[in-house]
Amino acid sequence: MPAPRVLIFGVLFVGIVVFGFWLGETADDQVGGDRIVIEYWEKWTGPERQAMADLVDEFNASQDRVYVKFLSVSSITRKLMLATAGGNPPDVAGIWAADLPVFSTNGALTPLNPYAERAGIEAGDYLPSVWAQLVVYDRLWALPTTPSANALHWNKRLFREAGLDPDKPPRTIAELEAYNDRITRFNDKGDIVVLGHLPTEPGWWNANWSFWFGGDVWNGEDAVTATGEANMAALDWIASYPERYGVGPLLGFRQLSGVFASPENPFFRGRVAMALQGPWMYNFIQNFAPEDFEWGVAPFPSLKAENYGTSLVECDCLVIPRGAKHPEEAFAFIAWLQEPAQMERLCLAQLKFSPLAQVSENFYARHPNPHIRVYRELAESPLARFRPQMLTFNEFSADMGSAIDDIMRGAESPEQAAEILQERQQGLFRRKYDNWQKVREERMKEWDQQ
């Protein structure tokens, strides 16, 4: 290659690289002025994303010190973990409270206590069931956005057709199963046409059934309790389904489950009469259920009457990843969102209830979901539960899903399934727990210095 051509290509190459860097550098400055740009990653899409996007715009317009760049990011847990490991995390990220134990243990987050203290934000401002899941190792790691509580959703028409009072949902597991037997219908070929209730529909909280049986799958410290009384009762209850309705018919029925967010959903189609679900159902029923769909919401039945009113409270939340460039400004934005006006707007737009202790009457008056108070009362109840802050909960949950599948297929007895689960999960948990004990002191010191 003659020298001039090498030179031209060389210059061109260097030029492109420099231009690329220049583009990257200037993109952040284009908001103008001396504003500090903070990056905010959120998992939401569609209308839920839009609700937050509107608030971000309002925040950006409300002052000229901080500018929030809002990005919708899929598979956020994984991407946030990798971005933080790579030293280039966003300043704010919207994850789930259930992820906080793993994220905090791995040192992926900035403790928020000092920031919250300065801003005058404290536990008493929130529902105790929400606040409790934001605290891990006695430290605050996140502030809430939109919470949910799960409850029994039932189809009133199917109740009526079975000769049941459509306004009287079951209160105990025994009642639930009595209703179930009355509603369930088979066709001539022996296929199930309508089922009263099916624990795997939708089966999103497979690992938490023990709550309604008065217990948990973790002792809160060093042991998995899958073979404990409560979880065994829950698994026995699940095993009663294939016993009563047959393995084959249930398998066939589950194959027809279809996509959740579609008219195929068995609850909307009137194929399942009762389901454990959450406040988002209002939106999906509006979009996918037949127009004359009549439904009610009540606490999910529990084994013993004294546990009636138990629910699993979950919460979306905002964190500041470790290594964020502008934690002060990030917290200013998070704190602004915690003000009642903003919080109620966000929760209203996403059709959730507010995580704040005080709620304006106007909020309920404007809320389209007629059942919203039921969820809120469940979250206020002292019986409200949240996912165990167990380091291996994701693995436990997947394993429990497999165990329940085995039980539903009649491949294993509840005892066998629970024993295998207990042994494997205790081993996995113990490894992580022991490793954590080794670095615990050091990690705590780091957090106190931050």
Added chain:
Amino acid sequence: MTRHEKRNLRVGLIFISPWLAGFILMSLYPLISSAYYSLTDYSVLSKPVYTGLDNYRALMSDELFWQSLWNTFYFAALSIPINLVAAILLAVLLNVDLPGKKIFRTVYFLPSLVPMVCLGVLWQWMLNGQMGLINQMLSPLCDVINAVLGTSVNPPNWLADPAYAKLGLVLASMWGVGNAVVIFLAGLQDVPRSLYEAAEIDGCGFWRKTIHVTLPIISPVIYFNGIMGLIGSFQVFAVPYVMTNGGEGPGRSLLFAATYVFNKGFQAWSMGYACAVALILFVIILVLTLLATYVAERHIYYAGK
């Protein structure tokens, strides 16, 4: 080395430097570092802590790891021969001089262009036990069998039954056979006509020509496709992952080694452990490839040799 040779070497190295840099950065470095991480407790975020052979020791008694390996071997043993035979048959058929030959070739290649994730979603429905197309085709057949033999055979619940789930996946994976078919077709065109003519004079029909002329001549292509199939089936991940909605299939029948690496690394954040599994998988593929090469060497015909 003479001055000229040195210069050649330098120029050669410069020319392959983009590949070399990519290989070192993207393949060699990750390979070596994952070998190191497999000896540590590493959660990606915190510094890896050296733990010696702990991960490997834990793996030995990890039932799920063994099950994932078993599933992987099972799937490979089923899918490699089926896919190879199907690809060869299709290639031989598509090589026959027929009107519309090009259209057939295109049609059989088209499914290979479907992205893995779409393939997973599509086959999830094709294999649905209640309303899947496969069973809609099978159920009249079952009815006939039942009427004649007085049995009560039903089409399987493919993805809900551990006994059939892997077979279902093999069916789905046959959709990707188009790539191998194209390579076989290229190989078939290279078979000298004179050999066929000689065979015809000796009185060979279509099948004897295929077995005694075509297959020996395209043996290097069979070997190549076999190795590719081997590697591909040991890395099977996307399609079963999508088909089971990120799960492991009924009775964990669709938990493969690559799925296990992903679950351990990116869901449990046990990256050290995941690296150990990945390394074992690497060694298995390496050994099998070497074995295949050793066995094949005596049965492959290279025209150049």
